[in-house]
Amino acid sequence: MLRLDAHLHVFAKVSAEFPRHSDQTMPADSEAPVEVLLQEMEEHGVGQAVLVQIGGAELDQHAYLRHCLKAHPERFRGIGLIPTDCSDPAAHMDRLAADGDLIGFRLFDLGGPFDPLAPLDIRTTATYPIWQRAAEKDYVLWLYPRAGDSHIIAFLIDAFPQVRVVFNHLMVFPGQDSITFDELGRPQIDTPMPPMTRYSSQRLHQYENVRIHLSGQYAFSKEQYPYRDTAAWHTTLLQSFGADRLMWASDFPWILKEPGYGRLVGILDELLPDLDERDRVSIMGGAAARFLRFPLLSEKSS
Amino acid sequence: MIRPTAKQRRHFEEEGYLIVENAFVGDELKRLQTAFDRCAAACKPAWLEGVVRGTSPAAFFDIPDPFGRDDIFIDLVDHESYYGLLVDFTDDDLIILAPQVRTVPPSPISYVGWHPDVPHTNPLHIKVQIYVDDVAPDQGPFAFVPGSHKAEAGPYPRVTRMESMPGHKVFPGKAGTAILFNSYGWHTSMINSADKPRKSIILIYEKWTEERVNANQYAAIADRLQTPARRRLFSLEH
Numbered sequence: 269m270l271r272l273d274a275h276l277h278v279f280a281k282v283s284a285e286f287p288r289h290s291d292q293t294m295p296a297d298s299e300a301p302v303e304v305l306l307q308e309m310e311e312h313g314v315g316q317a318v319l320v321q322i323g324g325a326e327l328d329q330h331a332y333l334r335h336c337l338k339a340h341p342e343r344f345r346g347i348g349l350i351p352t353d354c355s356d357p358a359a360h361m362d363r364l365a366a367d368g369d370l371i372g373f374r375l376f377d378l379g380g381p382f383d384p385l386a387p388l389d390i391r392t393t394a395t396y397p398i399w400q401r402a403a404e405k406d407y408v409l410w411l412y413p414r415a416g417d418s419h420i421i422a423f424l425i426d427a428f429p430q431v432r433v434v435f436n437h438l439m440v441f442p443g444q445d446s447i448t449f450d451e452l453g454r455p456q457i458d459t460p461m462p463p464m465t466r467y468s469s470q471r472l473h474q475y476e477n478v479r480i481h482l483s484g485q486y487a488f489s490k491e492q493y494p495y496r497d498t499a500a501w502h503t504t505l506l507q508s509f510g511a512d513r514l515m516w517a518s519d520f521p522w523i524l525k526e527p528g529y530g531r532l533v534g535i536l537d538e539l540l541p542d543l544d545e546r547d548r549v550s551i552m553g554g555a556a557a558r559f560l561r562f563p564l565l566s567e568k569s570s
Numbered sequence: 571m572i573r574p575t576a577k578q579r580r581h582f583e584e585e586g587y588l589i590v591e592n593a594f595v596g597d598e599l600k601r602l603q604t605a606f607d608r609c610a611a612a613c614k615p616a617w618l619e620g621v622v623r624g625t626s627p628a629a630f631f632d633i634p635d636p637f638g639r640d641d642i643f644i645d646l647v648d649h650e651s652y653y654g655l656l657v658d659f660t661d662d663d664l665i666i667l668a669p670q671v672r673t674v675p676p677s678p679i680s681y682v683g684w685h686p687d688v689p690h691t692n693p694l695h696i697k698v699q700i701y702v703d704d705v706a707p708d709q710g711p712f713a714f715v716p717g718s719h720k721a722e723a724g725p726y727p728r729v730t731r732m733e734s735m736p737g738h739k740v741f742p743g744k745a746g747t748a749i750l751f752n753s754y755g756w757h758t759s760m761i762n763s764a765d766k767p768r769k770s771i772i773l774i775y776e777k778w779t780e781e782r783v784n785a786n787q788y789a790a791i792a793d794r795l796q797t798p799a800r801r802r803l804f805s806l807e808h
Contacts, residue, residue, distance in 0.1 A: 381622045384675040385614075385631070385767055415624030419675065426678035443624025459624055467629035471679040474730050507728070508683075 271533070272553030272562065273309065273317040275410075275436060275481050275517035278302045278336055286332040288323030293453050300521035302336045306343075308520065308529040315565050316343050316557065318517070320374060320410065325349035330364060337369040342563050346370040347410045350398060352377060358401040365407060371560060372408025372432070373398065378424065381416025390423045399424055402431045408560065412436040415443040418468040425475050432477050432559060434515070437484030438501060441465040454522040457487045462501045473508045479559055480505055482551060483517035485535065486527070493527035494538035502539045511547035515556040571654040582659060586719035586755040589741065593651035593700065593748035603745070605640040606702050606769060609633045610673060629681035633671040636771075637791050643669060644794055647773060648803060652698055652748050656775055659750075660694055663778040665805050670772040674710045676762045683728075684735050687753035690721050694777040695753040700746075702769040707742040710762030712749055712770075714739055719755030726756050733760075778808065 280286040282296035290296040302319075309317065321333050330348055337346045348364040350357050350373050364370050379394030390396065402409050409431055413421060418441050425433060446458045463469075472478050482502060489495035505514060518532045536543060536551060543551070556562070574582070582588045594602055613633050620626025636643040647653075647666045657664050674681065688695045705711045715738045717723055729735050740760055741749055751757060753774075762768050776782055788795065788804040801807045 381618070382628075383618060384621070384628045384677075385673065387765070388676075414622075415628075416622035418621070419628035419677065422677050422679045441624065444622045446624055464624055464627050467627040467681040468677075468679075471681070471683060474679060 269313070269549050270316075270553045270557060270565070271312075271314040272515075272556045273314050273518050273520070274434075274515035274553075274556040274560075275318055275320055275483050276305065276520035277320055277322040278305055278332065278521075279323050280332045286335070288329050288332070290323070293449050293455075294323060300524075302340070304524075305520055306340075308524070309343075312530050312533045314533065314553075316345075316553070316562050318347060318556070318560065319344050320347040321349045325351040325354075327360065327363060330370075334364075334367075334370070338367070341369060342565055344369070345560055345562060347372050347374050347408070349374055357398050361398070361401050361407060362405065365405065372410050372434075373402070374410035374412065374436075376412050376414065378413050378417040378420055380414070380420060382420050384419040388420070388423065390420070390427055393420060393424070395424070399428045399431060403428045406430075406432075408432045408434060410434050410436060413441045415441045415446075415465050417441065418465040421468060422472060425472060425478065429475060429477055432479070433475075434479045434481065434559075435469070435472075436481050437519070438482065438488065438498065439463075439466075439469050439480050439505065440484070440488055441469070452522075452525055454526075455487050457484075459488055461488055461490075461497055462504060463488075466504075470504070470508050473510075473513070478509070479513050479515055479555070480509055481515050481517045482536070482539075483515075483519050485539070486519075486523060493531055494535055496539070499539045506540060506543075506547075511543070511550045512555050514551045515559075516552050571657065572650060573658050574655045578655065579658070582655075582750065582752070585716040587714050587716065587749060587751040588655065589743070590652050590655075590748040590750065591744070592746055593649065594746035599746045602642055602646075603702055605642045606633075606671065606771075609636065609639045609671070612639075627681065629675070629677065631673040631675070636669050636671040637788065641794060643671065643771075644791065646700065646771060648800060649748075652750055655750060656696060656698070659696060660775070660777040664775055664803060665778050665782065666803055667774040667776050667782070670774070672770055672772060674759060674762050674768040674770075676764055676767065678761065678763065680710070680732055680759050680761045682758055684715070684726065684732070684738075684756050684758045686718070686756055690754055692754075692776075693779045693782070696775045697751055697753050698773040698775070699749045699751070700771040700773070701743050701748075702771060703745045705742050705747075705768055705770070706764055707740060708762070709742070709764040709766070710759050710768040711740050711742045712751075713741065713758050713760050714751055715756040717755075719752035721754075724756075732758060778802075783808065
């Protein structure tokens with residue numbers, strides 16, 4: 269079975285070759301090297317992955333991501349970041365995507381918060397030019413929006429039905445001040461489960477260009493692995509979107525120590541135990557490979 | 571108290587819903603609209619803060635504790651336009667479970683898909699949806715699948731598009747219209763693709779059962795529930 273990890277991060281120690289942002293959660297001497305990832309993937313039968321930029325949105329801060337993409341062209345595709353104050357997002361996107369292995373961009377802030385009852389001209393929203401460029405160049409948009417933006421999302425997706433959209437981490441939109449970090453440096457999101465933002469998200473299944481990550485359970489759950497308090501929401505997403513529109517992901521490296529990569533590979537057995545084999549294969553990689561147009565792995569790579 | 575005609579009773583039993591046009595008119599409707607807008611304006615900042623914090627839905631805005639905010643919302647519960655119908659349908663054993671004083675903003679999607687509220691193992695569960703302003707066909711009107719409340723009805727498909735539900739009926743209406751429906755039936759709020767919000771009030775009732783009674787739920791407004799009928803309706807006594 270082809271397994272594809274549809275969302276994770278790698279980063280190097282800060283250096284002249286690989287500059288990046290550093291803070292308390294990602295100190296300059298910390299790292300999540302691609303070699304460790306590849307070892308985990310190998311051990312657990314995961315062939316391909318989506319590497320999502322972390323450590324800064326400037327062009328030079330993407331150096332390690334680009335290095336990894338170049339070194340493993342069959343295994344990886346990349347998702348970049350766009351600085352919030354970027355004066356020419358289209359040029360930034362084009363430069364990062366020029367080699368073809370960086371296929372899309374992650375957005376957190378869509379320009380809100382918005383008053384859902386106020387008149388709305390979607391063209392005036394801060395990220396509208398990014399959506400426009402994504403539509404023109406067939407870039408994927410990787411969304412982890414804030415709760416305050418939840419009302420505007422349907423308008424953007426409705427305006428750009430040709431843009432492939434992937435909602436990260438169970439389609440939860442974190443609320444303001446809801447993010448803290450645990451003793452392992454992992455993000456913890458204080459959110460009701462199912463999320464209150466579901467009223468703005470669940471019916472997005474009517475748009476065929478929308479996909480969802482089954483990932484990030486550790487951040488939302490109030491329980492230890494296998495995070496059973498998220499199980500009902502997994503079932504709702506499966507019923508609403510279907511297995512061909514869901515993508516399993518590990519969110520490496522945050523899960524490396526606890527609960528461990530291997531246990532994340534098996535999480536669907538715990539949270540969606542009634543999945544049939546076809547649906548399991550789809551969520552564990554088939555759906556992502558098709559949607560993100562991954563290359564077939566050659567024998568030497570697989 | 572107005573009791574249903576034979577035709578009304580048959581319609582509710584067969585179709586699962588009943589429309590009461592002009593349930594509220596004139597000054598009474600105006601008073602309801604004014605109270606709605608006043609309470610909504612007072613509560614909106616807290617709602618917006620909840621939206622940003624992820625603790626309130628952005629897809630609809632419910633005025634919290636409406637019974638505590640204005641007596642007109644209490645008066646809706648046993649309003650003469652439909653109260654007798656509800657009492658009759660529940661064999662003179664009606665309780666109010668909750669009100670939802672709701673504003674639904676425009677959006678390309680609905681906040682809810684087709685669904686029944688309760689299974690047939692639940693006691694009879696009836697909702698009354700009252701349009702506070704006119705609700706145009708594109709403004710998120712209530713919709714229902716006639717006959718879907720019956721135990722033998724269905725199964726009903728999970729449809730991607732709201733308008734794809736077989737046999738459904740959409741109910742745009744004038745301000746002051748009240749729609750009674752059996753919540754075993756499949757219903758939804760259609761997409762509000764208009765340029766203004768839909769304002770409505772949803773009253774949730776059930777046939778009395780011991781399990782459902784919560785004498786404390788409306789204790790805070792007990793001083794305004796003076797008649798025995800009202801005290802029963804609000805579960806203060808039985």
